[in-house]
Amino acid sequence: MNHDDRALKNPLMDYRLYVGRLLFAMVVVLLLSGGLFWRYYHLQVERHDAFVTLSDRNRVLVEPVPPPRGLIFDRNGVLLADNRPSFNLSIVVERVENLAVLLDELEKLVGITGADRDRFQKLLERRQRPYEPVPLRLNLSEREQGVLAVNEYRLEGVEVTVQLLRHYPLGAELSHVLGYVGRINDREIQQLDPVRYSGTLVVGKTGLENFYEDELLGEVGYQTVETNARGRVMRQLEREEPKPGKDLYLHLDSRLQRVAYESMGEQRGAVVAIDVASGGVLAMASTPGFDPNEFVTGISFESYNALLSSIDRPLFDRVLQGQYPPGSIVKPIYGLAALESGTITPAYRIYDPGFYQLKNYERKYRDWKKGGHGSNIYLSDAIIQSCDTFFYDVGVKMTIDVMSLYGTRFGFGHKTGLDMPSERAGIMPSRAWKREAKGLAWYPGDTVNTSIGQGFTLVTPMQMAVAAARLASRGEIRPPQLVRKNGRNPLPAGMIKASDRNWDYVHEAMQEVVHGQRGTAKVINKDLDYHIAGKTGTAQVVGIKQDEEYDRELVAERNRDHALFIAFAPVEQPQIAVSVLVENGEHGSSTAAPLARQIIDAYMALYPQSLSEEFDEPE
Amino acid sequence: MSQSDFVRRMGSGGSAIYCGPSQWRRLHVDIPLLSLLLVLATAGLFVLYSASGQNIAYVHRQLVHFGVGLLVMLMVAQIPLRLLDRWAILPYLSGVLLLIAVLFFGIGAKGAQRWLEIGGFRFQPSEILKIAVPLMLASYLGKRAVPPQFKHVFFALVFILVPLVLVGMQPDLGTAILIGAAGFFALFLAGLPRRYLVLALLLAACLLPLMWFYLLYDYQRQRILTLFNPEADRLGAGWNIIQSTIAIGSGGVEGKGWTLGTQSQLDFLPEGHTDFIIAVLAEEFGLFGVMLLMALYLLIISRCVFIGLGAQSMFGRLLAGSIALTFFVYIFVNMGMVSGILPVVGVPLPLVSYGGTSIVTLMLGFGMLMAVSTERKRSV
Numbered sequence: 001m002n003h004d005d006r007a008l009k010n011p012l013m014d015y016r017l018y019v020g021r022l023l024f025a026m027v028v029v030l031l032l033s034g035g036l037f038w039r040y041y042h043l044q045v046e047r048h049d050a051f052v053t054l055s056d057r058n059r060v061l062v063e064p065v066p067p068p069r070g071l072i073f074d075r076n077g078v079l080l081a082d083n084r085p086s087f088n089l090s091i092v093v094e095r096v097e098n099l100a101v102l103l104d105e106l107e108k109l110v111g112i113t114g115a116d117r118d119r120f121q122k123l124l125e126r127r128q129r130p131y132e133p134v135p136l137r138l139n140l141s142e143r144e145q146g147v148l149a150v151n152e153y154r155l156e157g158v159e160v161t162v163q164l165l166r167h168y169p170l171g172a173e174l175s176h177v178l179g180y181v182g183r184i185n186d187r188e189i190q191q192l193d194p195v196r197y198s199g200t201l202v203v204g205k206t207g208l209e210n211f212y213e214d215e216l217l218g219e220v221g222y223q224t225v226e227t228n229a230r231g232r233v234m235r236q237l238e239r240e241e242p243k244p245g246k247d248l249y250l251h252l253d254s255r256l257q258r259v260a261y262e263s264m265g266e267q268r269g270a271v272v273a274i275d276v277a278s279g280g281v282l283a284m285a286s287t288p289g290f291d292p293n294e295f296v297t298g299i300s301f302e303s304y305n306a307l308l309s310s311i312d313r314p315l316f317d318r319v320l321q322g323q324y325p326p327g328s329i330v331k332p333i334y335g336l337a338a339l340e341s342g343t344i345t346p347a348y349r350i351y352d353p354g355f356y357q358l359k360n361y362e363r364k365y366r367d368w369k370k371g372g373h374g375s376n377i378y379l380s381d382a383i384i385q386s387c388d389t390f391f392y393d394v395g396v397k398m399t400i401d402v403m404s405l406y407g408t409r410f411g412f413g414h415k416t417g418l419d420m421p422s423e424r425a426g427i428m429p430s431r432a433w434k435r436e437a438k439g440l441a442w443y444p445g446d447t448v449n450t451s452i453g454q455g456f457t458l459v460t461p462m463q464m465a466v467a468a469a470r471l472a473s474r475g476e477i478r479p480p481q482l483v484r485k486n487g488r489n490p491l492p493a494g495m496i497k498a499s500d501r502n503w504d505y506v507h508e509a510m511q512e513v514v515h516g517q518r519g520t521a522k523v524i525n526k527d528l529d530y531h532i533a534g535k536t537g538t539a540q541v542v543g544i545k546q547d548e549e550y551d552r553e554l555v556a557e558r559n560r561d562h563a564l565f566i567a568f569a570p571v572e573q574p575q576i577a578v579s580v581l582v583e584n585g586e587h588g589s590s591t592a593a594p595l596a597r598q599i600i601d602a603y604m605a606l607y608p609q610s611l612s613e614e615f616d617e618p619e
Numbered sequence: 620m621s622q623s624d625f626v627r628r629m630g631s632g633g634s635a636i637y638c639g640p641s642q643w644r645r646l647h648v649d650i651p652l653l654s655l656l657l658v659l660a661t662a663g664l665f666v667l668y669s670a671s672g673q674n675i676a677y678v679h680r681q682l683v684h685f686g687v688g689l690l691v692m693l694m695v696a697q698i699p700l701r702l703l704d705r706w707a708i709l710p711y712l713s714g715v716l717l718l719i720a721v722l723f724f725g726i727g728a729k730g731a732q733r734w735l736e737i738g739g740f741r742f743q744p745s746e747i748l749k750i751a752v753p754l755m756l757a758s759y760l761g762k763r764a765v766p767p768q769f770k771h772v773f774f775a776l777v778f779i780l781v782p783l784v785l786v787g788m789q790p791d792l793g794t795a796i797l798i799g800a801a802g803f804f805a806l807f808l809a810g811l812p813r814r815y816l817v818l819a820l821l822l823a824a825c826l827l828p829l830m831w832f833y834l835l836y837d838y839q840r841q842r843i844l845t846l847f848n849p850e851a852d853r854l855g856a857g858w859n860i861i862q863s864t865i866a867i868g869s870g871g872v873e874g875k876g877w878t879l880g881t882q883s884q885l886d887f888l889p890e891g892h893t894d895f896i897i898a899v900l901a902e903e904f905g906l907f908g909v910m911l912l913m914a915l916y917l918l919i920i921s922r923c924v925f926i927g928l929g930a931q932s933m934f935g936r937l938l939a940g941s942i943a944l945t946f947f948v949y950i951f952v953n954m955g956m957v958s959g960i961l962p963v964v965g966v967p968l969p970l971v972s973y974g975g976t977s978i979v980t981l982m983l984g985f986g987m988l989m990a991v992s993t994e995r996k997r998s999v
Contacts, residue, residue, distance in 0.1 A: 013765065014765040014810075014933055015936075017765055017766065017810040018765075018808055018809075018810070018933070018936050018937075018940070019928060021807060021808045021810065021940075022808060022924060022927060022928065022936075022940050025804070025807070025808070025940070025944055026920075026921075026924055029917075029920060029944070029947050030917075032947075032951055033913060033917060033951075036913065036950075036951065036954050036955065036958075037909075037910070037913065039954075039955070039958045039960055040867065040901065040906060040909045040954075040958060041906060043864060043867045043868040043901075043958060044867060044868060044870055044871055044872060044901065044905060044906040044909070045871070045872060045906065047868050048868055048869070048871045048872075050868065051864070051865050051867075051868025051869040052868075052869045052871070054865050054868075054869065055865045055866070055868075055869035055881055055882055062858065062861075
């Protein structure tokens with residue numbers, strides 16, 4: 001305590017000042033109390049009648065009006081995701097005298113499953129306002145609506161409400177692309193804004209429906225209605241229309257998508273087609289698909305279990321989540337890397353005895369062709385005939401670091417940036433990656449395996465298509481996109497730098513893969529009136545031991561190799577880039593390449609002129 | 620001190636209050652204040668019974684809250700005022716430290732972090748500050764010259780602003796207002812020169828727009844906008860206001876009768892048993908009920924002001940005055956927000972709203988007032 005401060009104290013002055021202030025404060029308190037009184041007087045006396053009208057005789061209810069979800073169209077305006085009216089049986093519990101009795105009664109009339117009851121209970125708990133109708137049965141048939149209308153007089157509290165339900169006209173074909181909406185679950189309730197979702201029963205669960213949930217949802221509206229004392233709506237007072245969600249326009253062409261999906265037939269696999277100029281995804285199919293419409297109203301436990309336990313894994317999106325060894329389709333990329341890094345020149349050639357050995361190592365790394373490709377194998381031969389020995393040799397010479405650098409530039413080992421949820425990154429191995437992931441040093445043998453796309457390397461079919469598009473566009477790095485943005489194609493996000501000579505070299509070699517006499521994909525060049533550049537690949541599912549023959553008879557169907565193919569066309573002015581994966585299809589040449597030709601043929605027929613023009617938002 | 624001496628002194632105060640039974644005097648209880656509080660609490664329990672949807676369990680628990688509150692009040696009343704003065708900094712410092720702890724370890728819901736949990740026991744440190752800030756300021760200013768000099772005003776402002784900012788960051792606008800008000804009242808009663816008041820007003824006028832854009836959270840801005848136009852947000856914050864004004868307005872002069880309010884009984888009124896309980900009272904007991912409640916509140920405040928006027932030390936005066944005026948801020952903010960003239964902030968209707976924390980805090984304050992009222996007896 002400061003001595004000076006105390007010396008200044010004058011008790012009497014202090015007290016007078018204090019009393020003055022306190023009494024002044026009391027006057028303010030009384031004035032403010034008067035203000036409060038005036039406010040309550042205003043509400044309770046002057047506006048009493050108006051409020052009595054609102055409260056006592058009639059009750060004013062505010063009901064949320066859910067916005068219609070944004071539609072999804074393909075590039076030509078074909079409707080891919082639609083809203084259809086559905087008639088629901090809803091219950092206003094405040095008006096029901098005995099809920100259990102009513103539910104039993106309704107069960108006799110229209111049939112109610114246990115799942116319906118569960119959902120009803122959950123929605124009832126979630127409800128925020130009294131007198132809000134809670135849906136019990138969705139999608140009433142006309143007959144059921146009739147039954148309810150006839151019995152209406154004894155079903156107090158039951159209402160038939162109309163609600164828009166999502167519908168996917170193309171069903172399984174687009175199941176993985178569009179995804180689906182489903183009933184909001186307990187976990188999602190915690191995270192979603194209760195006001196924005198009031199009245200909305202579903203939320204985008206997977207695919208575009210999930211990724212663009214924010215845009216598709218729209219803004220909730222409301223209507224004010226007057227109800228009588230029993231809660232029945234008497235008339236509507238005012239209504240603020242909801243703002244519909246934004247429509248999405250895709251790069252995707254539903255006709256190409258159908259070709260892609262149907263060309264797979266019963267096979268499991270993935271097909272991706274990309275518009276080279278824009279990076280827009282023209283088609284992406286994963287087979288088998290499933291019917292997304294089942295999920296909209298709540299899929300039955302049995303159907304869901306069947307989907308989950310199927311050995312074909314229909315719910316699994318192979319395009320974005322399937323990670324496969326790329327096999328020989330990496331050869332054009334590593335070939336370009338070898339030329340660009342100066343490791344070899346086009347004049348470099350080897351003799352292929354059918355195997356490769358590292359210096360001071362016993363182990364033989366075998367070529368797929370028993371006995372080898374013989375002498376005078378140049379880089380172009382190695383790409384055209386898919387010679388493994390050549391790439392073993394060149395891979396070791398250019399080191400893993402160069403391969404890793406180019407693999408990464410072509411899109412391996414990281415997400416492509418497609419506007420979809422749950423894309424996987426795959427693996428582009430490097431020394432640093434192996435140290436981190438496995439805690440091991442990089443061995444020379446790892447380089448050998450990596451050089452032909454085996455070993456640790458894993459890519460998704462989408463990454464393969466992106467790599468094909470980058471080869472086609474001579475290095476333009478464009479993230480693939482499903483949804484079209486307004487205006488012209490954006491500039492590429494970056495460029496893979498390589499000399500024109502080297503690009504020409506790789507393009508020519510890839511063209512020979514299809515059009516050359518010894519090309520691994522020559523089966524598809526019959527009656528081609530344009531040029532396709534491609535590369536086949538075969539990805540091992542089970543490792544083959546040293547000196548062991550690959551006997552297809554002995555290998556169970558599910559353990560057979562995956563067949564891969566990447567391609568772009570026309571070679572002179574590339575427009576479309578494609579990747580195809582057929583699980584357990586064995587050879588890229590025989591199973592995957594013909595599918596790619598079907599897609600490209602369909603594309604060339606649909607778009608005889610170049611497609612690379614800008615797109616304006618349809619009016 | 621002889622007994623006769625004591626009586627004469629009291630008599631000269633011109634008050635009959637001190638002539639209660641000696642038992643009460645020995646307990647340092649102010650009978651008029653206690654009686655008023657008990658009447659208010661009893662009335663509050665009736666309203667709560669109706670507001671909780673006639674759930675007697677709420678009444679039982681609220682009774683426990685009052686029991687604990689009364690016990691705390693009695694205990695605090697026993698503390699000699701000089702001790703309160705000397706150790707005023709302790710609750711203040713520990714309160715501020717706990718607030719800082721809340722920033723790091725606090726738990727909460729819906730984006731606001733307000734609670735600390737120690738050994739399974741949850742509490743809101745910001746509640747301590749509602750009492751600790753007026754205590755600290757009364758103690759600090761009570762020892763200084765009156766009116767306070769610049770540096771004392773400066774330090775006093777620091778004492779107010781530190782907890783104010785910490786509570787504002789949680790964010791808890793309601794508590795921040797109450798803490799700020801308590802501190803301001805202490806300064807004002809200590810004779811803060813008028814030029815400071817003018818300066819503060821000017822500063823506030825300039826800072827308000829800045830606060831609007833930089834300090835307030837979106838939801839806080841939303842609440843203020845809702846005040847001017849509740850219809851704009853009918854499904855969210857506006858719903859409460861619309862329903863509470865309907866409840867109040869439809870109550871009329873006489874009210875719909877106890878437990879007969881349609882708005883409150885049909886669950887139209889959210890938070891009916893906590894912050895919005897005045898709407899239930901207004902609906903069921905009408906303007907008469909509101910007037911009675913306000914009269915009761917004003918009597919309590921008057922009694923507190925009276926105690927403040929009779930206090931011996933500057934510390935006691937500032938403490939009593941600050942607590943009395945802050946009590947009014949509770950009432951004004953709560954009744955204002957429920958009737959739609961103030962934005963919705965979390966301030967309960969004192970001693971009526973359901974909730975243990977606020978009741979115990981309020982009763983603790985009244986305990987201090989009783990300690991002030993018996994100061995003379997000790998000091999002689």
